[in-house]
Amino acid sequence: MADRWMTDRAPSKRWPHYTRANAGEVLSVSASPLSQQFCWENGILLGWRDGYVRGGNYTLDEFTDGEPEVCGFFAGYFYINLANVRMQAVRSPLLTVEQLDLAFFGDHPEVPPYEAHPLDERPEMAEGVLAHLGWVMTNTSIPEVDAEKVMTIALRQARPDLATLSDAGLLTRARMFQPLLRKLFDSHTPPSSDSAIAPGILGAVCAALGEPETAMKLIAGIGDVDSAEPSYRMWDLSRSVNASSEVSKEFNAGVAGLLGRLQASSNADAKKFVADFAQFIVEFGSRGPNEWEISADTWETKPEYALVVIDRIRLQSDAESPKIRNARKAEERKALTADIRAKVKPLGEELAGQLEGALIASSQMAIRERTKTNIIRALHEVRMAFRELGRRRAAEGTLKDPHHVFALLDSELDQFLFEGASMKDTLATRHAQWQELQLLEPPFFIKNGIVPPLSEYKKKGQSNAAKAVVGEVVQGVPGCTGQYVGRARVILDPTEPGDLEPGDVLIAPNTDPAWTPLFMSCGAVVVNVGAAISHAIIVSRELGLPCVVSATDATVRIPDGALIEVNGDTGAVTILEIPA
Numbered sequence: 001m002a003d004r005w006m007t008d009r010a011p012s013k014r015w016p017h018y019t020r021a022n023a024g025e026v027l028s029v030s031a032s033p034l035s036q037q038f039c040w041e042n043g044i045l046l047g048w049r050d051g052y053v054r055g056g057n058y059t060l061d062e063f064t065d066g067e068p069e070v071c072g073f074f075a076g077y078f079y080i081n082l083a084n085v086r087m088q089a090v091r092s093p094l095l096t097v098e099q100l101d102l103a104f105f106g107d108h109p110e111v112p113p114y115e116a117h118p119l120d121e122r123p124e125m126a127e128g129v130l131a132h133l134g135w136v137m138t139n140t141s142i143p144e145v146d147a148e149k150v151m152t153i154a155l156r157q158a159r160p161d162l163a164t165l166s167d168a169g170l171l172t173r174a175r176m177f178q179p180l181l182r183k184l185f186d187s188h189t190p191p192s193s194d195s196a197i198a199p200g201i202l203g204a205v206c207a208a209l210g211e212p213e214t215a216m217k218l219i220a221g222i223g224d225v226d227s228a229e230p231s232y233r234m235w236d237l238s239r240s241v242n243a244s245s246e247v248s249k250e251f252n253a254g255v256a257g258l259l260g261r262l263q264a265s266s267n268a269d270a271k272k273f274v275a276d277f278a279q280f281i282v283e284f285g286s287r288g289p290n291e292w293e294i295s296a297d298t299w300e301t302k303p304e305y306a307l308v309v310i311d312r313i314r315l316q317s318d319a320e321s322p323k324i325r326n327a328r329k330a331e332e333r334k335a336l337t338a339d340i341r342a343k344v345k346p347l348g349e350e351l352a353g354q355l356e357g358a359l360i361a362s363s364q365m366a367i368r369e370r371t372k373t374n375i376i377r378a379l380h381e382v383r384m385a386f387r388e389l390g391r392r393r394a395a396e397g398t399l400k401d402p403h404h405v406f407a408l409l410d411s412e413l414d415q416f417l418f419e420g421a422s423m424k425d426t427l428a429t430r431h432a433q434w435q436e437l438q439l440l441e442p443p444f445f446i447k448n449g450i451v452p453p454l455s456e457y458k459k460k461g462q463s464n465a466a467k468a469v470v471g472e473v474v475q476g477v478p479g480c481t482g483q484y485v486g487r488a489r490v491i492l493d494p495t496e497p498g499d500l501e502p503g504d505v506l507i508a509p510n511t512d513p514a515w516t517p518l519f520m521s522c523g524a525v526v527v528n529v530g531a532a533i534s535h536a537i538i539v540s541r542e543l544g545l546p547c548v549v550s551a552t553d554a555t556v557r558i559p560d561g562a563l564i565e566v567n568g569d570t571g572a573v574t575i576l577e578i579p580a
Contacts (some may be wrong), residue, residue: 003453005076005437006430007036007409012069015083015121016449017112021104021431023071023080025535026512030076030437032295032406033430039294039382040078042410043181044375045070050182051189054456057088062119074451079443082112088193090120091129094354099200103278106551112447113378135362136194137357145187145370149226152377154185156282159381162388172383172529188371201358205351211578213569217336217481218360220329220541226366227513227535228251228322228374228542230284234517235308235322237276238314248314255308258547280306286380289494289514294383295406301387305495309517316502322520325544329480336341367540376513393420400428407431441499444529465553472560474573476526476551479537482568484524484546485576490560494518505566508557511536520544524566526554526573536563540568548573 011018031040049068052058063069072079076126080312082104082431089100097114105111165173204214220298241247246267250258259277262270285300300304344352390405398420399405405432408416408423416423440457466485468474490506491497494515500506508515510529515538519525523545527536540547546568563577 001453005030005074005433005454007031007033007076008451009067009072009453010073011072011074011446011449012064012081012084013449014117015069015081015084017081018072018074018079018446019082019104019533020079021082021108021529022050022443022534023078023384025512026530027078027290027292027512028512029296029509030434030440030442031073031078032434033074034386034408034410035292035294036073036076037410038178039181039379040073042380043178043427044261045202047182047187048184048189050186054186055088055190055193055456056132057091057193059122059125071546074446075440075442075454075457076437079442082445085193086114087120089482090116090127091122092133093126093130095197095200096132099203100196102203102531103199105550108444110445112445124246129437133197134188135455136197136361138360139467140360140363142187142191142367145191145367145374148184148187148374149370149416152374153283155381156286156332157557158378158386162384165388167389167392169197170385170389171413171417172447174382174492177378178349181375181382184371184375186373186463189363189366191367191371194361195368197359198364201354202363203294205344205355205358207338208347208351209340211340213478213481214336214340216478216541217546217547218333218340219365220333220480220544224366225369225538227360227369228516228539230280230287230513231517231520231539231543232322233280233284234313235312237273237280237518238310238316239318240269240276240316241310241314244273247273248271251311255311258307259303277306286377287513289512289516291376291512292379294379294386296383297405298380298383300380300384302495305514306517308495308497312497312500312521313517316521320502320520322543326542329541329544361372369535369538373513397421398424400424401431404428404431407434418434424575429510439532463553465556465557467559468557468562470575470578472575474551474554474575476548476554476571476573477531477546478568479525479527479530479534479549480540480545480568482524482544482546483568484568485563486523488526488558488560488562488564490555490558491518492555505564507554507558507560508536511539513539519545524548524568526551526558527554528554537554 045068048070049063055061061420069081069084071081086097089095089097101111103279141227196252202218206212206215241251248270249259262274281300286298287306288298290296344355360399386405390402392398394402404427408429439459441460486503486505487509489500490507500521502521503523505524507526525540525545527549530536534549536549537547546567548571559578562575563580
């Protein structure tokens with residue numbers, strides 16, 4: 001393989017710093033050629049740029065036409081353009097670069113320093129930026145986003161029988177989602193950016209009070225988080241399993257073949273579970289590990305991914321209901337908010353106003369999760385169209401494997417419809433090369449536009465970090481408050497939860513919504529990467545779980561089965577006992 005992957009783009013000279021922070025929880029794998037070009041470059045990235053411009057921090061002429069510098073793909077791995085993102089702080093009167101970096105990276109030691117560029121300061125944009133900030137700090141909903149939720153749900157419900165469409169019809173259907181992906185990401189970009197406002201301002205306010213650790217507590221249990229909704233539904237399904245001896249018996253027999261056994265059963269409880277699970281798949285089947293990558297399986301394409309999680313959740317006691325946990329956190333937040341308001345009042349109206357505005361702005365986190373969920377529904381419809389195309393072309397012998405369809409470039413799709421057989425070997429080779437990229441560990445930062453050649457990438461799992469010993473602290477960044485002592489369970493794949501038992505501490509490399517249901521079986525969560533606006537933190541706050549993120553190499557350093565203490569207030573994870 002060459003030292004550059006075929007779909008990689010040259011880094012921006014204007015904005016030369018990139019990061020995997022937050023990007024890693026969106027696309028943890030190397031993107032397939034079709035996913036990168038069809039969905040991202042010709043849909044999502046255009047909407048990303050549109051949203052930036054609409055949010056008031058950028059002008060259209062700052063971006064290269066056709067290749068907006070909002071992100072990068074190197075070795076197929078997705079990176080957010082850090083230098084570009086920082087403009088939101090540079091051009092904001094209420095947010096500093098330091099506060100934005102903290103929201104993105106915690107205290108990561110390798111964050112490249114901000115270096116001013118002559119084009120960074122845009123005083124003529126100040127009025128628009130202030131107007132947008134004023135809106136964010138006075139509004140808690142976006143009706144357009146709610147309407148897009150209704151619309152994307154309807155698209156799934158109205159999906160035609162894909163097997164009845166022609167090959168050209170499948171491609172036409174997939175292409176109709178490209179402008180929708182652009183529009184949905186346009187809706188996503190402002191609240192995604194605005195999610196950093198509340199943590200940044202609350203951090204400054206609480207620091208002024210001498211209570212910096214309080215900031216994260218003020219945005220716990222905010223509620224209405226769409227990415228947590230499947231978890232609540234899985235919880236309900238797990239309760240129905242526990243309420244039926246027949247369904248429990250089938251779960252006890254193992255997840256392999258479980259759905260088939262339940263579908264074949266004449267038992268009324270089994271029939272009801274099958275019906276309820278089918279409805280769950282209709283509503284949430286778009287979710288799954290690496291759901292932003294259209295070649296990846298989801299709960300619809302591989303239902304056992306969802307069933308294995310339900311199997312873990314059913315072991316949890318009723319007292320650990322996520323609704324109970326969330327209500328508890330919400331009450332704690334309410335009481336703490338009243339206390340902080342009282343302490344801030346004597347310090348002046350300006351600081352008090354910033355506090356109130358930041359509390360309102362915290363709703364942007366829930367809006368951000370809603371917009372992401374809307375996008376995932378649309379991406380899933382693209383996935384299903386191309387899966388059907390790959391299935392039938394493999395069946396007729398013009399593809400060696402159905403998944404090889406994802407090795408296509410967007411520009412090759414029309415040729416593939418008419419000359420697919422001639423591309424068979426090329427696509428097989430390209431797919432094999434793409435799979436080799438999955439073995440590589442992408443650098444966390446790309447600095448100064450210097451992208452290492454593929455030959456210099458480390459292999460995944462080759463960390464030199466040593467196992468922590470008793471008494472040692474693995475330091476991370478506080479995510480959700482609280483302290484918890486429990487057994488560490490190192491899990492690298494949410495579809496293989498292994499021996500995860502109720503009350504265990506989940507140790508994960510990164511998380512996306514496919515991980516979220518596993519949170520309900522846990523007493524606490526520790527993640528290798530992440531910061532104030534990462535998915536793991538938002539969901540941990542929703543479920544009321546102590547959480548630590550940016551605990552570098554936690555999955556390597558923390559021994560599986562070790563008794564550990566997780567301090568969600570300080571970010572410290574202490575090794576108390578290691579099994580013999």
